[in-house]
Amino acid sequence: MRITADRSRCVGSGNCVRTAPGVFDQADDGLVRLVGGTLSGEDARNAAEAVSLCPAAAISLAAQED
Numbered sequence: 001m002r003i004t005a006d007r008s009r010c011v012g013s014g015n016c017v018r019t020a021p022g023v024f025d026q027a028d029d030g031l032v033r034l035v036g037g038t039l040s041g042e043d044a045r046n047a048a049e050a051v052s053l054c055p056a057a058a059i060s061l062a063a064q065e066d
């Protein structure tokens, strides 16, 4: 799985960081920053939950393209 983040939509709520700290961080401006791009296991499950909780629909998961 691969995670993408659209910082132009992010409102800096921090839900994603609390839900999947191994995947998301917040930059100095408070907006989302990705820790890593390719996910598996627990990080993938946490990231999927974070996507469902993001109030701005700023993050999404997609199947890894080779």
Ligand code: SF4
Binding pocket: 005, 009, 010, 011, 012, 013, 014, 015, 016, 017, 024, 030, 031, 032, 053, 054, 055, 056, 057, 058, 059
């Ligand atoms: S949950 Fe969404 S709006 Fe909140 S910081 Fe993460 S990407 Fe931004």
